[in-house]
Amino acid sequence: MTATPEATEATPTIVLVGHGMVGQRFLEALAARGLTATHRVVVLCEEPRPAYDRVALTSYFSGRTPEELSMTDMEFINDHGIELYVGDPAETVDRAARTVTAKSGKVFAYDTLVLATGSYPFVPPVPNKDAEGCFVYRTIEDLLAIEEYAKTKATTGAVVGGGLLGLEAAGALKGLGLTSHIVEFAPRLMPVQVDEGGGAALLRTIEEMGLTVHTGVGTQEIVVDEAGAVTGMKLSDGSELATDLVVFSAGVRPRDQLARDCGLTVGERGGITVDEQCRTVADPHVFAIGECALAADGRVYGLVAPGYEQAETAAATIAQDESAFTGADLSTKLKLLGVDVASFGDAHGATEDCLDVVYSDSRAGLYKKLVIGRDGTLLGGILVGDAEAYGTLKAFTGSVPPVSPESLVLPAGAGESVQLGPTALPDDAIICSCNNVRKGTIRGAVTEHNCTTVPEVKKCTKAGTTCGSCVKVLGQLVTAELEASGVEVDKGLCGCFAQTREELYEIVLALRINTYQDLLDRYGRDGARGGDGCEVCKPAVASIIASLAPTIGASGYVLDGEQAALQDSNDHFLANLQKNGSYSVVPRIPGGEITPEGLITIGEIARDFGLYTKITGGQRIDMFGARVEQLPLIWMRLVDAGFESGHAYGKALRTVKSCVGSTWCRYGVQDSVRMAIDLELRYRGLRSPHKLKSAVSGCARECAEAQSKDFGVIATTNGWNLYVGGNGGATPRHADLLAQDLSDAELIRLIDRFLMFYIRTADRLERTSTWLERIPGGLDHIRDVVVEDSLGICEELESLMAAHVANYADEWATTINNPDKLARFVSFVNAPDTPDPVVGFVPERDQVKPDLPLLSIGMRPAEDLLEGSAQR
Amino acid sequence: MTLAPETTDLKVQLQLADGWFTVCDLSALLPGRGVAALLPDGRQVALFRDRAGELYAIDNRDPFGGAAVLSRGLTGTHRGRPFVASPLLKQRFDLRTGECLDDESVRVATYGVRAR
Numbered sequence: 001m002t003a004t005p006e007a008t009e010a011t012p013t014i015v016l017v018g019h020g021m022v023g024q025r026f027l028e029a030l031a032a033r034g035l036t037a038t039h040r041v042v043v044l045c046e047e048p049r050p051a052y053d054r055v056a057l058t059s060y061f062s063g064r065t066p067e068e069l070s071m072t073d074m075e076f077i078n079d080h081g082i083e084l085y086v087g088d089p090a091e092t093v094d095r096a097a098r099t100v101t102a103k104s105g106k107v108f109a110y111d112t113l114v115l116a117t118g119s120y121p122f123v124p125p126v127p128n129k130d131a132e133g134c135f136v137y138r139t140i141e142d143l144l145a146i147e148e149y150a151k152t153k154a155t156t157g158a159v160v161g162g163g164l165l166g167l168e169a170a171g172a173l174k175g176l177g178l179t180s181h182i183v184e185f186a187p188r189l190m191p192v193q194v195d196e197g198g199g200a201a202l203l204r205t206i207e208e209m210g211l212t213v214h215t216g217v218g219t220q221e222i223v224v225d226e227a228g229a230v231t232g233m234k235l236s237d238g239s240e241l242a243t244d245l246v247v248f249s250a251g252v253r254p255r256d257q258l259a260r261d262c263g264l265t266v267g268e269r270g271g272i273t274v275d276e277q278c279r280t281v282a283d284p285h286v287f288a289i290g291e292c293a294l295a296a297d298g299r300v301y302g303l304v305a306p307g308y309e310q311a312e313t314a315a316a317t318i319a320q321d322e323s324a325f326t327g328a329d330l331s332t333k334l335k336l337l338g339v340d341v342a343s344f345g346d347a348h349g350a351t352e353d354c355l356d357v358v359y360s361d362s363r364a365g366l367y368k369k370l371v372i373g374r375d376g377t378l379l380g381g382i383l384v385g386d387a388e389a390y391g392t393l394k395a396f397t398g399s400v401p402p403v404s405p406e407s408l409v410l411p412a413g414a415g416e417s418v419q420l421g422p423t424a425l426p427d428d429a430i431i432c433s434c435n436n437v438r439k440g441t442i443r444g445a446v447t448e449h450n451c452t453t454v455p456e457v458k459k460c461t462k463a464g465t466t467c468g469s470c471v472k473v474l475g476q477l478v479t480a481e482l483e484a485s486g487v488e489v490d491k492g493l494c495g496c497f498a499q500t501r502e503e504l505y506e507i508v509l510a511l512r513i514n515t516y517q518d519l520l521d522r523y524g525r526d527g528a529r530g531g532d533g534c535e536v537c538k539p540a541v542a543s544i545i546a547s548l549a550p551t552i553g554a555s556g557y558v559l560d561g562e563q564a565a566l567q568d569s570n571d572h573f574l575a576n577l578q579k580n581g582s583y584s585v586v587p588r589i590p591g592g593e594i595t596p597e598g599l600i601t602i603g604e605i606a607r608d609f610g611l612y613t614k615i616t617g618g619q620r621i622d623m624f625g626a627r628v629e630q631l632p633l634i635w636m637r638l639v640d641a642g643f644e645s646g647h648a649y650g651k652a653l654r655t656v657k658s659c660v661g662s663t664w665c666r667y668g669v670q671d672s673v674r675m676a677i678d679l680e681l682r683y684r685g686l687r688s689p690h691k692l693k694s695a696v697s698g699c700a701r702e703c704a705e706a707q708s709k710d711f712g713v714i715a716t717t718n719g720w721n722l723y724v725g726g727n728g729g730a731t732p733r734h735a736d737l738l739a740q741d742l743s744d745a746e747l748i749r750l751i752d753r754f755l756m757f758y759i760r761t762a763d764r765l766e767r768t769s770t771w772l773e774r775i776p777g778g779l780d781h782i783r784d785v786v787v788e789d790s791l792g793i794c795e796e797l798e799s800l801m802a803a804h805v806a807n808y809a810d811e812w813a814t815t816i817n818n819p820d821k822l823a824r825f826v827s828f829v830n831a832p833d834t835p836d837p838v839v840g841f842v843p844e845r846d847q848v849k850p851d852l853p854l855l856s857i858g859m860r861p862a863e864d865l866l867e868g869s870a871q872r
Numbered sequence: 873m874t875l876a877p878e879t880t881d882l883k884v885q886l887q888l889a890d891g892w893f894t895v896c897d898l899s900a901l902l903p904g905r906g907v908a909a910l911l912p913d914g915r916q917v918a919l920f921r922d923r924a925g926e927l928y929a930i931d932n933r934d935p936f937g938g939a940a941v942l943s944r945g946l947t948g949t950h951r952g953r954p955f956v957a958s959p960l961l962k963q964r965f966d967l968r969t970g971e972c973l974d975d976e977s978v979r980v981a982t983y984g985v986r987a988r
Contacts, residue, residue, distance in 0.1 A: 495950065495951075496948075517923075528949075530923075531923070531949045532904065532922050532923050532947060532948050532949045532954065533904075533948050533949070534946075534948030534949065534950065535945075535946040535947075535948050535957040535962070535964070536948075538904075538946055538948065539946070564902060564905070565902055565903060565904035565905045566904070568946065568959075569941075569944045569945060569946065569959030570959070572905070572944070573944070577941065577944070577959050577960070579937060579939065579960070580938075580939050581939035581940055581941045823900075827908060827910075828908050828909055828910040828916070829895060829896045829900055829907040829908065829909055829919070830895045830896055830909045830910060831909075831910045834910060836908075836916075836940055837914070838916075838933070838938070838939055838940045839939075852938075855937070855938030855939055856938055
């Protein structure tokens with residue numbers, strides 16, 4: 001990318017200063033309007049990386065990498081010919097000459113200049129505010145610096161400011177293992193969003209998490225040692241707080257210096273003054289959008305949604321379309337330190353003569369307030385601790401809800417509580433405020449654009465693609481719309497069962513049905529009863545029966561009786577079928593820990609049977625090329641040496657990978673190998689809707705890649721963090737943090753519940769990652785169920801797992817001691833000693849590989865065969 | 873290794889060009905699962921027995937992948953047609969006609985089979 005000022009003579013140039021979320025949205029709006037084709041577009045970005053999701057900044061500490069936070073698709077930038085200069089901020093603007101000079105010295109002529117410079121953190125002017133150990137919380141670079149300092153030089157941290165960002169910062173410090181304090185000048189936390197009652201509910205919950213909150217006090221001075229590093233803070237009540245690290249998070253100010261320097265009008269309290277088209281009042285060639293702009297309604301908006309609207313307005317105006325930004329809703333729904341906090345509309349009851357409806361339960365950390373007009377109109381509200389109703393309530397704001405307001409804030413089960421569905425909303429109700437998508441548009445996506453799933457609707461309408469808080473409402477709307485348009489979605493498992501896998505699980509468990517035939521004959525579809533079932537439901541039901549075996553009185557051995565006929569081919573032979581009809585064998589190596597003797601045994605077996613060996617991604621050894629009749633012989637030797645089935649063939653727990661942990665590693669903080677072995681031995685043999693992978697890392701460096709697993713564990717100085725729903729494979733997904741700083745027992749109890757809840761409710765062949773994204777309420781719901789026990793089923797989940805653990809037996813050991821079962825392990829029923837002639841091998845890199853031409857020929861001359869001469 | 877001890881006198885027989893070829897005891901066939909048999913001319917046959925006791929025999933070779941593994945597939949019924957799903961890539965084959973339910977242009981050989 002090089003600057004080519006000459007080009008401006010032919011094509012008009014738009015220069016965008018600032019590449020944050022709003023800047024990126026502006027570029028997308030330009031492209032959508034075709035302006036990138038008719039204009040040269042230059043972007044000057046100060047930060048060393050292009051636009052990223054600043055709203056989700058804190059998720060860096062729960063494992064999202066800077067790359068994952070990125071909102072910039074370089075293909076988009078390149079495809080639209082956008083010149084993006086990263087790490088090169090604009091230094092001066094010459095409005096007379098219409099040029100911008102960047103820090104690098106490059107000069108860009110513009111026809112239109114768009115300022116999207118955002119804001120900067122306000123640091124109160126206290127002595128030593130710039131001392132070593134003082135930080136702000138705004139950019140990825142700030143976070144990296146805080147992380148580094150916290151790990152090497154601090155045990156205690158204090159955040160100045162108890163607002164939204166302050167609480168996020170405090171949560172981050174706690175996550176880094178620091179003893180954390182919050183110092184807020186106002187008498188309550190989050191003074192802008194919540195009132196006194198909401199602040200009290202929030203305070204209680206946050207203090208219970210182990211954070212110390214100081215409200216009603218200001219910071220007077222940062223105390224430093226001789227070397228100039230922070231040691232504490234002097235507070236306005238005369239007390240002193242000892243701390244090694246201070247994060248200033250006391251609000252932000254518009255970044256308007258560039259505008260001031262070139263003579264643009266700015267507001268008294270900052271912000272570049274613009275009109276309803278986001279054009280600066282002083283210069284029609286210059287626009288300002290986002291947090292640096294003082295909008296026509298006299299406000300500076302510090303939220304991303306209004307910034308997006310301004311970006312759209314500016315792009316529309318440049319395209320000479322009509323558009324105006326006249327003000328925006330300040331509603332927000334956040335999850336701070338795991339606490340739901342939402343405020344919407346006239347949250348503080350500023351409207352004349354308005355009334356409050358309040359429900360408060362400080363014991364449970366709940367506070368809900370609705371502000372109602374004299375005529376019953378819902379004007380706004382505050383929700384703390386439970387913001388489930390946010391989407392619906394916000395959409396009703398400005399109208400008279402169809403039910404009494406008190407019924408909307410009472411908790412479920414408390415008499416009058418009413419769950420008001422989004423179907424009751426008018427079509428012009430805004431469902432997604434980040435992207436300004438109305439209910440009518442979402443309905444249209446289903447009825448006119450044939451979307452049938454939430455991901456399709458998200459793609460079609462952009463709803464739910466920014467903060468995600470409306471996704472639940474989105475799901476309800478899509479389902480309602482599909483049902484209304486008469487789309488009968490057959491949710492049945494297959495042609496044999498009209499029930500879902502989850503429903504079948506409930507039937508099997510409740511009625512203790514322990515054979516497939518019984519289930520099919522009693523609960524199958526009419527035409528399927530008494531029949532043979534199919535390849536879809538047989539393994540699915542076999543899996544349910546196996547998961548629940550001890551509880552429903554079925555055999556825990558998957559080849560016992562009828563179960564043998566139901567298993568997928570691999571489970572039936574307890575090995576993995578390969579392309580030429582041979583099998584691979586994977587013994588369990590818990591946690592990836594193996595003795596030299598174990599390695600030698602595996603090596604000897606592989607050598608004696610001529611097997612190809614390879615190390616798997618799950619820290620085990622895979623042996624390929626075993627003929628079906630060799631499997632029992634191989635396993636007799638493996639079982640003798642103390643190995644067990646690794647279940648590489650099953651929809652079951654595969655491996656629990658580990659790093660070497662605190663025993664050897666200089667960085668390890670917990671014994672990850674021991675924990676991995678414990679977990680692998682606990683859950684081995686557990687049949688589930690799909691395979692399960694796990695890993696345990698001994699420190700935050702995460703060498704075991706636990707965040708790509710169905711359940712991953714990462715050590716902290718205080719215990720273990722549990723992540724769930726991760727996946728590698730074709731659609732990788734980082735796992736979500738379910739709970740932090742758990743003891744060994746807490747960790748195991750939570751995994752027990754999580755796995756059993758997954759087994760109970762997932763679809764067939766649905767990995768935890770897709771399950772977590774599919775089920776209504778997502779991670780929050782799962783957390784409610786398995787952490788808070790909101791359904792009251794945790795005791796049952798734990799006892800089901802306890803039964804599994806108590807009844808585990810190695811299925812290969814059982815098989816080699818059962819002559820009837822061993823008889824199945826032959827290539828030919830009428831020639832048990834003859835190997836399959838199609839299974840042949842040729843050498844490659846000192847090992848063997850399948851003889852593929854043999855497959856295409858299919859068979860050899862008959863005479864060779866019955867002699868059994870087709871040896872490898 | 874030997875086969876399971878006899879529990880019945882009935883034998884499974886395949887119809888070949890030169891008459892009926894005895895393969896194994898009927899008891900070796902588990903309802904819902906298959907076994908493979910080797911013919912004197914080197915061909916391989918997959919034999920199945922369904923829940924009602926009916927017997928089926930088709931060529932053992934999966935025409936898509938080439939491996940002789942159809943006997944190891946899962947069986948079922950699709951719209952009244954008994955089938956086996958290949959354990960390689962899951963294509964289903966009609967046990968009566970040999971026709972592939974997922975690709976009409978593909979068919980495997982079938983054999984007459986009886987128990988006596």
